[in-house]
Each structure stands twice: as structure tokens, then as C-alpha cells.
Amino acid sequence: MRRPLVRTLATICVTLCPAVILSAQNTTHLGARAGGVAPMRDNDSNTNGSPLQRLVTLDLRKVTLDEALAEIDRQATLGLSYSPRTVPVDRIVTIRVTNMPASQALDVALKGTNVRVTVGATGQIVLVRDVVVEDSTTGAVEGTVLETSTRALVTGATVQISGSKIAQSTKNDGSFHLLSVPAGAHVVRVTRLGYEPRELNVFVTGGKSAKLVVNLTPVSIHLNDVITTATGSQKRLELGNSIATINADSVVRNAPVKNLADLLAARAPGVEVLSTSGSLGAGSRIRVRGLGRVSGNSDPIVIVDGVRMDANYSDYAGGAGTDTKQFNQAAPSSVRSAASSRLDDIDPNSIETIEVLKGPSAATLYGSDAANGVIVIKTKSGRAGPARWAFTADRGMMQMKAKFAEQYQAWGESPVYGSGAACSLQDLVSGACTRIDSVTHFSPLNDSYTTPFTDGRTTTMNAQVSGGTDQMLYFFSGSGTGATGVLTMPKADMALLKQQNNNSPIPDWQMHPNTFSKQSGQARMTSNFGGTGNISFTALATHQLQANMGDNEVVGAALQGSGSKGVNDGWASGSTSPRPATLFAGQGTSAETRGTVSLNGNWTPSTWFNGRATVGGDYGDRTDNYLAQRGTIVYNAPNTLGQRGRVENNTTVYSADFGGTVTIPAGDLWKFQTAAGASGQHTYNKLISGNGSNIPPGATTFNSAQTTTLFESFDQNVTASWFIQEMANFRDRLFLTGALQQTAGSSFGDNVEAPVYPKLSLSWLVSQEPFFPQFSALSSVRFRFAYGHAGQQPSTTGALRTFSAQSAFLNGQVVPVATLNSLGNSLLKPERGTEFEGGADLSLFEDRLTIEGTFYRKVTKDALVAPQVPPSFGYPLVLPVQQNVGTVLNTGVEWTINGTPITTTPFTWDFTIGISGNKNRLTKLNDGVFLSNNGQEAYVVGYPLSGVWTRPILGYRDANGDGIISPNEVAIGDSIQYIGSGVPTHEVSWTNTVGFWNNRFRVTAMLDYQGGLGQYDQGSASASQHSRAWMDPSASLESQALVQAYWKFPNNSAWGYDASVSFTRLRELTFSYDLPASWAQKIRASSATLLLMGENLRLWSSYTGADPEVNVNPIRNYYYDSGGMPLTRNWTLRLNLGL
């Protein structure tokens, strides 16, 4: 009786309990689960109502196992049967349990004995040891599954005896052990998601174990990437979306990357990174798949290690959303600097990967804030082993290489001033000048004595160390950057200042008004719990200080110059375009401190369940300071009297995210995965600003200011969401996913239900289908489709009817006052983005060539628009009310082509081409809603959002034949005409890397082309009265007409300065050389690489301004060049050391 019973149980365990391994030598097995009791629980459905469910209470100290079993038997009346040969009855145990089922109490008692509880067919409860009686009719198959190229252990692969139900998944060490395999020849089939299936012949000898080592070849390395999703980690193959992944660790080490924008630029099709200025610390504007929002922030959201990072510009304006506040808020508008980007608070050295979820179909589970896309950042973590150090040292140089237009001045005879008078062509027309004798031209930006540009310097150091054991891993990184930008006090202005200040030395902050320093640190500790879970704690901290007064004004001021070096050193003499000595006279700094912490837990107690939890916080504090001492600035009265300003913004975001995934196999073909979770975020924004003016000479504080003002605001925002997702996996080649997400937010109107966002996606690895024709060149083909919704929150206070509380001086006393501030909208709801995307991934020539093509169609409904209240109601004292009134359509294509054509020892070549095109349209605007036409910007149904428009010049004619075009000789159309899109409509990036001498020496070049951008060259337009066309009688009539149209009064046109712009930029060129190991060892390094990296080395464009890429505003969609600082050309020498 005993033998069949034991055998039956063993067989059951082989089938249902893959953790149980049967020894081929018929010796006692070592179960993977403690004491071998867990499988019994799996199988204890037949114990329901059995004595094993009876509760027992034990308090046994240092008794024999025999005594313990007897006591359990006594309390539960089990009728327990066991043999002293099977059970180590003399073993001393201590058991303390209360009201525990007898089965579990037995588990406790038998722990570590390899003895298990079984229930016989007759209900008899027997204790057995996991043994297999020698059986000549069956054997076992055991072995390990490895990845072909990397030799990495493959876990989770299904190993099955073909034609039977004998199967098992490989464990964490890649091993498998199939039991009770009938003796004879068999075919073992090994399958794993993302790998080509393998079938091997094996012969099983009865009573023995056949050993196998199975090599699996990845279907496509690309498709095997693990993507961090809202439900946890998933294989790219399982997802129906195109998700751009940037391996930041690799990029940062080998490319001139200073910040997150550099990491993203031209590395992910559909992700446009638009620089705002060449100034140090200037931020960038990031748009994913075009513009989806009519108003409000169009930036994607940022998740760092599961924690929401606040990169919302408007939060740093105290929730006001006023973009001008993004500049140094404490400074007067005339000297405000380029805006920094909160995204750049993250140190690129800390990032392992960046994944960009480009639209609602991919970002559904991120809910009501994700319609603009999601940037998911995963920071670096430790790897087991001894401490591994890595050092990077950079030394860089920045140069201003842009070509600046010269200013012109005509000189002639004036009835009033006589000869040598400053004239213009229009002076000739009006009679203010009777003749022009000569024309001079000059630009202070191009002359070594007057230019405010010099070579800038930057130094960056980074050190990283990682290591640990299997139980505890660590990673630490620290970086420091110090830089002095290209702005400097011109020699001419130095002389002027010394003359004015009795040869007093010029302070360094005034000599170099654009400086930048940054210190960053990261710490990550990961603790693993026996392979069933881990907890990671990550802390990121950054402090940066930037000073950049007047950097966005100096070029524009120069464009208004005198046209002659002899007149005011070529600068304007008026007060509205001050020269550098004035622009740099105030001291302004912006300091940013940010800390982000996250605590992540993962728990995988079994193969079918994974739980995860993340809690964390993100804190950002920005303090702007400005001081202009009395008398230091002459062009602006408040500054002449002295001005002090300080603005403190801080934003705190708390995040919590919990979820779990259950994986349920259903037969051999299907596997179902259910994921569910909930998350919440709480954001606090605070702003305090102070301003003091009329400060006594030498004083620097608010205390001494004659008049002071204070402002404070505080707001907060909460979102709570949950989701559920179901994924069906058919034979690891077809994945169908459906999900629902619901988000409630405090910014929604009181009468709005929390929106529900659905998602559906399909990923089909069609090349694995039997019917798919096999081509040797074709490695894999995948089709994917995705459909999903996501939202975009209204502003924090958009739904609220608010009153402003202040005080006022009335009738001789200060009294509290209240005035209507905003009408509010109780029906305000999030914008809803609906996106369909489809595409295909091809892998050719064993992954040497991969092609990924995607088409998308994104519709944003309920677009949030804030139509102004009429001025007669009190705008701007009463704020516009946000309404859901528009619809925006974005369609586009994205292509990513990766190739590795040559991989020979002496020479390698690989390339990446990214192509994207976007068509953006405002398709609907509710009746009665009008959007502002901000000069050159207009929102017109049927055209791109925030397009550039202007009235056309219909013609010009020199009617009086004087050779000069006057304003009345230019005909301008009545209606505005579309010029170009608010953002580039297409982009092509091409990165090539060639390697020589076993890839020891590498050259990488990145070319970036962007086109379709409507650009308004406002800097040149406003300075056109200093242009040749305004001054020189020999200037063409056409150029005169363009200028005169701009200055025609009333109803002018900037036709000559609006254009659809395209440009190509050699963004990066890197030479890297791996130093010989012997050289590295001399400095005790295991590896050393020397790199020479160039940025922005060449620009090809027909644009009339200095740089088609820069604009002054990183927030709004409108894109214009007001004469901001062009991008600098940078060269950096870097040494990477590995220890």
C-alpha cells in the first residue's frame, strides 16, 4: 500500500508543485519550499472539513518531534500515521502556536525534515518523506536554461515534455527538473517570452535523470527590454505601444550630456526638445507628439523611481501660471534672464534609463495628468560584488559662434543739425535730412573691444560606487559642476565703469554675469529578501545656483545699436536698450534645491503573485534674489533709486502607489495576468515674494527700502486614482491587454464625476506563428496596436469661484477688503486625450537592423481654454475662467531605425535614425469662445495651435520714384495669413558611431534636422530701424518694403520677419579612445577612456535671426525669437575611469 501511495503523491507534486524535485538517485529530495509543506497547502482542497483543519494550540518547549506530533494528533484527533524511519522522531523541537489548523501546526513541527503530510485515498493522514522508490519505468530530466549570447540564466522559461503535461518553469537559477518522465525518447520543448522556442531530443532511462543545458536565442534584443510601467516591469514585447527608451548610463558616459534635455534631444522620435537660450542653466521646452493643449502646461509629467517629480513651471510661479515669472522673478523685467528648467534638476549621472510614454494610449494608467506623455526615469542601482568605482572628469569650453547682423547708420545733412547729422531714408522723405553722405555699419557683438562674449569654461566631476551582496546592494553617486558662461563685461564697458567709479575694481559677478554651479548626489540601497522580494530606498538631492542677469536682453539691445563703433561703442544711446554696463549692473541669482526620495518594495511570494508599493516625496525650493544698489543703473528710475527683490517658491509632492499582479496560467496556451493598484499624489505650492525700492546708497536690505511690497500665495492639489488591468498572453506571442483607470482630483469642478480612462492594446509577435514564412534575414516581426485615454488636469484653482482678500486704506484707516478674483467653473473637468496608435517592429539580420514604425492619432477633447472675461467685467482683475471647450487633433508617424552593419574587429559601424512627423490642428472651438491673438500668434480652427500668423505684404511700388519705399507705398492685406506651426512639424535625427581597432577608438556624430517651425524673428524686426534697409539708399526696394511694412502705422505687418523655418544642426561630435589597460593600471584603474566632445558645431539654416532654435519661453507654445542668446559651441574633454 505504501509504495503506490508515495508514488502517486510524488507524481502529483511533479505536476502541480514544480518546486518539488525528485532525485534521480531515489534519495531524499530537497524541496524548494520550506519543509515541503507549501505544496500540501496547494493541494489541500481535499482537506476541507478534514481533521487537518481542526485548530490546535501548542506551547511545547524542547520536546521530541514524536511528542509534538502526538500532541497535535491528540488535539486534532488526526489518526496520524508515520514511521520512525521516515520521521526523525527524536528531533528536539519547540512549538508555540495558538488556534492554528492542524495542517499548519504539522508544517511547523516538520519544518526542515523533508517530511510532509499526505492524505490517503481513504482519508488516512500519513507523514511521508519525499522519496521516490526506484522505478524502472520513469526517470527525470533536469538542467539549466541559458541565453545564447550572454550566458545569462533564463528564469520563467517553460520546459515541457512534448505531448505530455509534464512541464515546469525554470527557477531563479535557470534550473528545471522534470519528474516521472516515462523512460524512452522524448522531445523537450522550451519556450520563453522573447526567445525563440527550442526543441531538444532526450532519452530518459528509467530511474535516472537526463541532464540538459538549453540555450535560448532572444527573438529580438529590442523586444526583450524590460519597461517600467504603471503595473510594474513588463517586457516590451507585451506592450502594444511604442515606448522610447534611452539608456542614459551609456549615453551620459559617451556624449556631451549636461542635463536631462540633452539626454532627450534627438534621441526619441516624437519627443521634441526645444532650447530656449544659449545661456548657462537655461531650460528647454519638451513636447511629445505635438501640442495637445490650447492653454496650460504642455510638458509631459515626470516619474522618478515611481515618485512624481514636480517639473511644472507654473508651480514655480506660485500656481499663477504666469510665464514671465519663470525668469528671475526678483529682477525687473528689463534684465530678466533665461528660464531654467526644473527637469534639469535631475543629475544625468544618476539615471539608468529614461522611458518616454508618448501619449494617452501608453500613459492611460497614469491618469489625469498624463495626456502630454510621461517621462519615466529609473535611477541607477547597485550590482552585487565588490565595490566598483567609476570616475568622470570633464573640462569644457564654450564659445559664441553665432553670426550677428550688423547695425547701420546713415550720416548726412540736416537743416537743423547741419552736416554729419544722423539720418535715415525716411528722414530724406520727411525733409529732416536733405542728403545722405555716408552709411556706417557695425555690431558691438562682433568686435573684440565691444563684444559681451568671451570663451566660457565648465568643469564637472562625478564619482560613483556600487556593489554589495545578494542581500544588500548599494549605489552612490556624487557630481559637481562649476561653469562660467560666455557673457562678460566688454572692454569698452569696463573702461566706462572704471571711469564712472574712480577706477574701483569691477566685481566678479558683474564681470561674468552668467555663472552656474550644481552639486548632486544620489544614494540607493536595495535589500533583497531571499528571492521573494526587495526594498529599495533612493534619495536624490541637487543644489544649483545660477546667475545670469541680462543674458536674454543683451543681444536684443545690441541689435538696437548705433551702427558705428565711434558712437556709444556701437550700443544704443537711448534708455530702452541699455548697454552691458547697465544690463549687468544688477546682481541676480536663482538658487534651486531639490530632494527626491522614494521607498520601493517588491514582494513575490510565489510565481503567481507580485506585489509592489512605492511611497516617496519630491521637494523643490527655488529662491530668486536681485539687488541693484542705488545709482548703479541709470536707465530705469526704480533701479537708479536702488531695488531689492526676493522670491521664494517651493513645491512639495507626496506620492504613494500600491499595486499587485496575479499571473494565472490557463492550460498550455494561455496565461492571464491581472494587475490592479491605487495611487495618490498631494502637491503643495508656496510662493512668497518681496520687493523694496528706493534704497539709500550702500544699503542692500529690505529694511532700508523706502517702499516695500509683499506677496504670498499657497495652494495644493490632490489626486487619487485606481486601476485594473487584464492581460491575456497566448503562447507568449500574442498579448491582449485591457485596462481601466479612474482619477479623482481636487482641481475638478464639484459637479464633475471622476473620469474613467480605458485602454486596450494588442501585441502580436507574428513571426513566431507557424504560418509565418521563414526568411533567414528576418529575425522577428511584431505588430502592435494600442488605444487609450488619459487626461490633463485643470489649474489648481480653475474650478473655484474665488475672492481676493487684501487690505486697503479707506477713509483714513486700513480695512480688510474682498474683491471677486475668479468666477470659477463647477463643471470643470480634465482634458481627455484619446489616442490610437499602431505600428510594426521588424528585426533583420539577427538584430543587426531593427525598424520600428508607428502611426498615431491623438484627439484631445474638452480642451481647457480660459476665454477672457470681458474687460468691462474687470479683466485682468478678474481672472479668466477655464472651460472645456475645444478639440485638438494630432496625427503623426515615428520611425526608429537601428543598424549595426559592420562589427568586424578592426572596424565597427552602427547608426540610429529617428524620424518623426506631426500634424497638429485645432479642430473645434465652441461657439462664443475666442482665443487671444497675441500679435503674431493665433488659434484658428483648422490650423495648428499657437501658429504664427501675420498679414501679408500684397505689394510695394516706388510711386514717386525717389528710390525709397515709404510706408504708404507698401500694400498690406487685411487678413492674417498662416505662416507656420508653433512647434516643428517634422524632425530627423541621425546618429552614427564608427569604431576602429577593436572598437577602442570611436567617433560618434549626431545630426538633427527640424522643419515646419513658424518662427517670428522679433529681435530683428524691432531692430529694423537700424538695418541697412532703413538707412542705406542702395538697399533693395524689397528689403525696404519689408521694414516699412513692419513700421507702418497703424496696422503694420511683420511679414518680413515671420517664416516657416527649418534647420540642421550638428549637435554632437564625440571622439573617444579607450586607453590601453597598462596605462589605466598605472593609475590603478581597470579601464580608462578619453573623450573629446563637441556640441552645436555647425548650423545650416536660412533663418534671418541668429539662431532659429532659441526662444524666450519654455512654457508657452508660442515660439518667437526676441533676440535671445544663441546656443553656444561647446568642446569638452572628458576622462572616464573605472576602478
Add this chain to the structure above:
Amino acid sequence: MSDRTMTSAASQWSGRLWIGRHVGRWVAIVGAAVALAGCSIKDIITVPRPSGVLDPKQLQTYNGAISMANGAQGIFNVVFGGSSALNGSGIGIVGPFSVAGGVLADEFSTWSQDILDGRSSDFGSPGGANTIFSFIGNAHMNAGQAIRYLHAYASNAPTQYLANMFIVRAYTDIFLSELYCSGVPVSDASADGSVVYTGAVSRDSLQKLALAEFDSALAYAPTDSAAMRNFIALGKARAYMNLKQYDQAAPLVAAVPTGFAYKIQYAGSPSSAQPWFYQQQYVTAVDVEGINGLNFRSAHDPRLSFDSVANYNGIPIWVPHNMHSSTYAAPVESGINARLYEAEVLLSHQDYPGWLNKLNDLRANGGVAGLAPLVDPGNDHDRLLLTFRERAFWLYATGHRLGDLRRLVRQYGIPQNSVFPIGAWRDGLQFGSFTNSVPDPLEVKYNPKYTGCIDRDA
């Protein structure tokens, strides 16, 4: 049954149970989470209102209603002569009402081309006049809101609050009629706070609206508040004068003492509580502007003196001496104007001795020493111009000049080109042909009931 068969069957049966149990368990967990989320999600996401913006419920109290009334009054003070004041928003380069009309007339000039647009263009932007238009509208709307709150939540409050709110609404109606074209929108807030759009309200209709508001104010004005009643009487008289109903005006102001003045006092600190003239740097008092302008500076009249306080591009900025103080009290109306109205009414009845006596009596007893008596110029035209010159000097920078010039043109038929500045302005530009500004062009865009001025006549 063989062992193998039994194994397979057990496997399938156990598998189904296993799946069923775990799916059921998971569904239960998710269901509970969803139920929990559904029950309490509203509580989770409820956050306090942002600081600095009051909950309407907080204003539905006695003190809240009083604060609302104070708010409307505060904005009115800014409208008339204040600085950057409430909400930290500047009043604009053209200045508050007391200055803006003077820029369009002959009292002040600015370097902004915008203001010239308002004069010379019938479709261009009136530039700096936009902001003052918004402030006037905002004061009018907030006063209406305050009246509702006072009735609802502060019925036992002193009635002077209600009277003040009606006064604010009435005077803002008059300001709109005098500074802008005929056909100005006067939007308001409904009881629920939403916008009540209005179309173009004619100049005369605005006077009638103001008269009705003044009557309401009179009903609530305390009987012992002579100052408030005088202020109302002067306002009504101003409306009647604008309507050319002179005989209605004179009796109203007869009881107003010459020494009376309704002044807006500014605290002087912080900058938001300073008169606009103390801070501004871009508007200067002018002299004989555009040929027809009066010689305000060069007349060296004892009623006016000017300080050169700064310069703009080398051009000096002149400010009336008494106004360049952080605590300057700006007179909105005064008993002097009462006498001037009476003189004008006497002139309209051709009571020349009475008219001259009235003007000279004011010269003698108006509080300014050194004014010689006037002599009758001998003809109605010159008498009229003399009357308005007296008004111009007595009421300098109090927001009356533009209305007066427009009345000269509209009611007395004086050619516009003989009283408004004409000819060259500066930089080769000419003074325009319009006597008034137009509402902010955004009004046409955002007010579905407004399509523009009825006319640009004086």
C-alpha cells in the same frame, strides 16, 4: 484507472480549484479596494482653498459683506487716482481716470504712441486706456456684488455702505461716458456670480443709469451725512450737465458749500496705497498742447504750480506740485465745481452779471489767494470759453477736463479743432481727430453682446 490517468485528472481538478480560488481572492481584494476608493475618494481629494483667495461662504457674513463693500470702494479709489494698488496690477501708462482724460484733452501728455492711437485711429488700439477701462468696469461690478451681499448678510449694517456702493456705480457710469465713445458696455455679475453681458450703452443712457444709482444712494445715505449727500448732489448735477439739462443741475448743488470737497485719501505706504502721480514717470503736464491747449504752466496761475520731478529721454516731466506727494488727497468733486456749474447755468440763461459774479466770487473765496477778478469779455463765445477756462484751472487733474471739452463741442457747438489739441504731436506724428477713447478691443472679442461704439462723436 491508471496512475497516470489519475494524476492527470487530479491535476486538472486541482488546477481549476487553484485558479478559481485565487481569482476569487483577487477579485475580492480588488472589489474591496474599489469600494473603499469609491466611498472615500471625495474626502481624499478635498483640500483647503488656496491662501489669498476667499471662499464665497466666508463672505456670506456680516464682515464678509462689509469687506466686499470696502473692496469695491478700494478699486474705485484706484480708478480715480490710485497707483498699482489692489491686486498688484498697474493702472497703466495713461494713468487713472483723473489723468487719462487729461491726456486725451490738453492737461497731460505721454510718450506712449498708444494714446495717440486712441486719438487718431478709429480702429486702432486705444493702448493705455485699456487698463483704466477694466478697472472702471471692475469697480462697477464689485459694487453690484457688494450691494447683494450687504442686503443678504449685513442688513443691519450702517446704510452708508449701501449708499457708497450706489455712488461707486453711478460715478463709474459717468466716468465711462466722459472718457469713452458713446456705446460702452457695462457688464455686471449675476446673483450666482456669472457674467451678465451688456451691449453698447449710449452716453446719455449712462447718465440716466447714473441718476438712478444716485437716487438709490440718496435713499440709503444717512440724513446726517452732509458730505455724502453733497457728493451725490454733485454727481447728479454732473450727469444732468452731461445731458444738457442744466436747469436740473443747478438746484442740486445750491446747498453744497464752496469749501466742500470729496477727497480720496491715500495712505502713502506701501506703494499700493500711493497716488498714481507720486509713482509714475511717463506723463507730464503740458502747456499749450497742440495749439489749442491751455497755458496751464506758463500762465503762472496761483491755482496751479508744477514741479519737474524727472525726465524721460531728456524731456522733463512736470507734475502738479500738490499732487506729487505720497499722501496726496485727490478731490473727486468739490463745492468749487458746484459754483462753476451754477455759473454755467447762469450763462446759459444769459444772466451775465450773475455769471460773472459767480466766477469772481469763487475767485475771491475759493481758497486761492492772488486771483484777480475777471472781466466780461463781452460776447457769449468768449464768455463760454472763459467759463471753461476757469473750470480747467480750478478743476485741473480732477478728471473733468475731457468731459468739459466734449461738452463744449457737443452741447455748445464749438468746433473740435478749436479746443482739442491739433497739429504736430512729436516724431512727425499728428494729433488725431477723435475726442474720446474706445473700450478695450478685447471687449468686442469676449463680450458677445458688444460690437463696438455707437459713435465716436464728442
